[in-house]
Amino acid sequence: METTLYNSYIFKAMDAYPFNLEETIEALNYALSYDKNNVQALCLMAKFSAEQLGDYETAKNYFAEALALKMENPMLYPDYLRVLIQNEDYEEVQKLLDFAKSIKGTDKAVLQIIQGQLLEVLMKWKEAKQAYKKALKMGCNSAFISFVEEEIKRINQKLPRKKAKSKSKNKKKSAK
Numbered sequence: 001m002e003t004t005l006y007n008s009y010i011f012k013a014m015d016a017y018p019f020n021l022e023e024t025i026e027a028l029n030y031a032l033s034y035d036k037n038n039v040q041a042l043c044l045m046a047k048f049s050a051e052q053l054g055d056y057e058t059a060k061n062y063f064a065e066a067l068a069l070k071m072e073n074p075m076l077y078p079d080y081l082r083v084l085i086q087n088e089d090y091e092e093v094q095k096l097l098d099f100a101k102s103i104k105g106t107d108k109a110v111l112q113i114i115q116g117q118l119l120e121v122l123m124k125w126k127e128a129k130q131a132y133k134k135a136l137k138m139g140c141n142s143a144f145i146s147f148v149e150e151e152i153k154r155i156n157q158k159l160p161r162k163k164a165k166s167k168s169k170n171k172k173k174s175a176k
Contacts, residue, residue, distance in 0.1 A: 009041075014044065063079070090121070116131035
C-alpha cells in the first residue's frame with residue numbers, strides 16, 4: 001500500500017471509527033472519491049452501513065464490491081460473514097466460509113467462531129459446540145481462549161438436558 005492522499009483519509013476514518021461517526025463518514029467519502037476501488041475504504045463503509053445504520057443490503061453490496069476487487073484479502077471475510085448472518089443469508093454464509101478457509105492468511109480460529117455462530121443461529125447446538133471446541137484448539141492468546149470458553153458455556157445452557165437416571169429409578173422404587 002503506497003502512501004497517498006486517499007490513504008491518509010482511510011487512516012483518519014479507521015482512527016475515528018466508531019467513536020466519531022461524522023469524521024469517519026467524511027473521511028471515507030473523501031477516500032472513495034479519490035479511489036472508488038479501494039478495498040479498505042469499501043470494507044469500512046460496509047461495516048459502517050451494517051453496524052451504524054443497520055443497512056445490511058448496502059453493506060453486502062460494499063463487501064461484494066471489495067471482494068470482487070481483491071478476493072485474496074483475508075481481512076474482509078470475518079466482517080462480511082457477520083453481515084450475512086445478520087441478514088439471514090445462511091446458505092451464502094456457509095459457502096463463503098468454506099471459501100474463506102482456503103484463503104491464505106485468514107484467521108482460521110475466527111472463521112471457526114463464525115462457523116459456530118452460524119450453527120447456533122440455525123439451532124444446531126451440538127455442531128456449534130464442536131465448532132467452538134475446534135476454535136478453542138486454534139486459539140493463540142488468552143483473551144481469545146476465554147471468549148471461546150464463554151461461548152461454549154453459553155451453548156451448554158442451550159443444549160437439551162438429559163434427565164437424571166437416578167431420579168427416575170427412585171420414582172419407580174417408591175411407586176412399588
